Amino acid sequence: MSDIELSINGKSVRRAVEDHQLLVSFLREDLGLTGTHVGCDTTQCGACVVSVDGDTVKSCTMLAVQAHGKAVTTIEGVSNGVTLHAVQDAFHRHHALQCGYCTAGLVITAIDLIEREGSRLTRETVAHALKGNLCRCTGYQNIITAILDAAGCLSAPEQVA
Secondary structure (H helix, E strand, C coil): CEEEEEEECCEEEEEEECCCCEHHHHHHHHCCCCCCCCCCCCCCCCCCEEEECCEEEECCCCEHHHHCCCEEECHHHCCECCECCHHHHHHHHCCCCCCCCCHHHHHHHHHHHHHHHHHHCCHHHHHHHHHHCCCCCCCCHHHHHHHHHHCCCCCCCCCCC
16 A cells, blocks of 8 residues: 555545556546546557646556656546536537547547647647547547637638538
8 A cells, every 4th residue: 555645636635545556446436536437448548548747648557656746637627617628618519429438538638639739730630649549439520620629720610410
């Protein structure tokens, strides 16, 4: 067992954890933050993506003890109360989600991408950046459109079927 202290969605958390406990299970089971999903246990799907000190991380490959002293942001921490984050709002408006299982990881990835690339984003750069996030429902077109919209990269609003 190890004692860890970290910031989760802006709140200080101190807990004792098993040394082998994954960050994703710490978030879901110990803290009840179930927006982060486990989709594959092999780092392939991206459903477990969270932000750790501003970098996207697949939380199924990081131990909770490795997050000691760090700031972790999950999907529960990106909105401002009832006001959605711009990426969440764009996902809603462009119908960029269906079952929702992958959405948390996609939103966290998109926020990081927009913060890094801003208005330089293109459909191609977004598609490339999403290679680590699998969605089995949408076909990605609406996801890419939503990310471009949230980044302010759409020249005109696109109509979605």
